[in-house]
Amino acid sequence: MRALLQRVSRASVAVDGAVLGDIGPGLLILVCAMQGDTEATADRLAARIAKLRIFTDDAGKMNRSVLDTGGAALVISQFTLAADTSRGNRPGFSTAAAPDAGRHLYEHFAGQIQAQGIATATGRFGADMAVSLVNDGPVTIWLDTAD
Known part of the structure; x- marks a missing residue:
């Protein structure tokens, strides 16, 4: 799995103008x-x-984790983290999980973040989402479980 973490002062996600998730200080987690x-x-x-x-x-x-600070997490599915830009000008996404598996793993991952004791909000898998955030720091961290 791949994740892009952004330490935020606040973040939210909306679909068709309706806010689905909204957090204060914590992490915006884009995951694929x-x-x-x-x-x-x-x-x-x-x-x-x-x-x-x-x-x-x-x-x-x-020196503190999101757990240490009592922060929240906004977990957003983002298959474009699988982008392969090694050939041509249009990225390929063939290394991303198939949609059904991707949805299951996204939902499972969000559940596991919540199970860690972190207040968790989510977007909607496969939707065209509008994500807003105030990056704190800025701090942005890339994680890839294949590394």
């Missing part, structure tokens, strides 16, 4: 299931994200 990913892959990624120390402590050092 790849071919071959399993629930175990999603579990490991969720556990890693929950413990990743990218929030500042009292000394101003990145």
Whole structure:
């Protein structure tokens, strides 16, 4: 699985003008299931994200996790994280999980983030979403379970 994390002051997602998810301080997590990913892959990624120390402590050092800060997570499916730009000018997405598997793993992943004790909001799988955020820092981290 691939995830792009953004530390945010706030973030929200809307579909057709209706807000589906809205958080205050925490993480915006853009996530993509790849071919071959399993629930175990999603579990490991969720556990890693929950413990990743990218929030500042009292000394101003990145030494606290989203769990430590009581922050929330907005989890958005984004198959374009699977983009292969190695050939031509149009990205290919053939390494992304098939839609049914992708939906299942996205929903499972979001559930695992919530199971870690993090207040979790989500978008809608496969929808054209409008995502708004205020990046805090800015801090943006790329994770790939294949690495």
